[in-house]
Amino acid sequence: MSAEARTEQTRAAILRAACEVIAETGFEKVRMRMVAERAGVSTAALHYHFATREKLFLEALRYSYDTTGSENAASVPPSEAPHSWRLARAIDDCLPGDTELRRDFLLWQELHLRAVRDPDSRSVARDLYANLRDWIAGIVRDGQGAGEFEACDVGRLADLIIALTDGYGARILLGASAMTMDDARDQIWAVVAPQLGLRTPVPAAGSRAAAG
Template sequence: MPTKVRSTAETRERILTAACEVIAEAGFEKIRMRMVAERAGVSTALLHYHFDTREKLFTEAMTHSFAHTALDAERDVDTAPAAVVLARILRNLLPTDPELHQDWRLWQELWARALRDETTRAFAVDLYAQLHAWVAGAVRRGIESGEFTPTDVDDLSTLVLSLSDGYGIRLMLRDPTVTLDRALTAIWRHVAAALGLPETLPET
């Protein structure tokens, strides 16, 4: 990759990482482009060169966040057991570590904004379609390899996302009646029943 192209890509990466952090900390409605520029260590002029509006920066930050989450979960996807890959995805759909906790704050900002803005609503629906495809792809690979019992893939994927959202919100609220282990176990129980797998969540 040419040096200039690599430098531009690295700058965008730094800006998007900073945007994720600032939006998660302050909320979308309170952020200013200057705040992101300062966190990224770039000028506001350079930030505006890459992202001319807050809205574009927000949508790119959400896409960036999702892409990194998917990349982590699907490492060794061609060699790892299908159940392990699916368990990784499930863990990445919940606020299981500080980085994913930050991602969940971004999703909460997205939900709130989508209720008031049609463009953001359409973007949120598209992101959910990508999440659905991510889960469905892992399930289909397991069925095709013979590791999973055939099932209605779309129905199971929708169930997984719905349960993850529900438990994830309770975890973000620090609801004392819901723990991470309990959430993972409950969701995996439904997955295991549908796919003919042991009820014990695989180590990832």
């Protein structure tokens, strides 16, 4: 393995560890030493890659978004999946439905808190939300192009899906309202589907569990 490849491998290990520790502990309680121990590297190696806790946090968020998106995109070839399935899967991927997605959802909540007060975090939050909006809007436009979805304001629908998954996801995490993943999926789909001219229940194959 080349030195460059080892460097990238170490960096990825640090970012994965940071995602885990921040989701478990919360950003304010995280120390660089904790991340180094989880990643299996020295604190010197950690500081070589990330000079401050804040920079590590923001890079970890970008890493989480990029890697989760890549894994989900690769799971089912778009050409072989109905667009309604793809949209249902996107909704699932925005909810804390399994260990990985719960971790990612918690990272987003940490970002929300910091973005209110920190300009750098606010910039990252805007970029990530713009990417998320574009991803969902792309699925809807593809479905419209294929004649599967009716015409609608695509941007507004993408914003609505993000708002609904943020809200329902928070209720799932709180665990105080008996809100389940199935409840959230059904209720979000009941709002979204009519705007696309769909009159069928949320596709069961949209769930990550069903796809696995």
